[in-house]
Amino acid sequence: MTDMKTPLAKVHGLGSAKDGTHHWWVQRLTALANIPLVIFMVVSFVGNAGKGHAEWVAWLKQPLVSVLVILFVANFVYHMRLGLQVVVEDYVHDKGTKVATMVLITFACVLIAALSIFSVLRIAFGG
């Protein structure tokens, strides 16, 4: 039987890519994880308010603190990347500008995560 469908119609018939809710779900997952991590960060900032370099380093060197700060950075950067994407999709309508903005945001997010996590590791391992 000859297939009379256009290429576009064939693609339409394939259904969704099965990841329609992934972005939504991960944004909620990272939001949930952010709750205890943000509380930990705020309590730490208040508890160490006004402290000098040596005391801050001693705080960050504690294994549990190093891990929690790294988890916080990784988690909030992921959440931030997803959130900013939604904002861009809502307000930037030109396709070229939209793609360029998202590429820039993604690069910036990765840079923020890399710089922060590397700094924590450097202090944790006694740089």
Place this chain on the structure above:
Amino acid sequence: MAQVKRPLSPHLQVYRWGWHMAASIINRATGVALAFGSVLLTWWLVAMATGHDYFDQVQGYAGSIIGRLVLFGITFALMQHLAGGIRHLFMDAGKLYELKANTSSARLTFVFSIVMTIVIWVAAYKVMGVM
């Protein structure tokens, strides 16, 4: 047929302001503001890893009048985004859609963020021995 210029989402200019609308928009605005705040956190961590002198310099910027104003703003943004985010998680679970609960929970996010911002700053000043 003539094209009618209808208002586009997010309809800021056509709807009357309400607490639910304010909470929704502020949640997005604070989220974007916190993205800028994340650059400051990174700068601070890099400064700590760089060494004593540079860290003191950055701490000096943070402790200046402008630095404190920015940090105060970030504290409020963080608390508002936290409360707004938790409210959204309840809404994702199908709760808080009744008009009354929706409005009062929206108002509650502002009460929470204002109170928490003050509590955090008073506590920090107490730790520093300034208050």
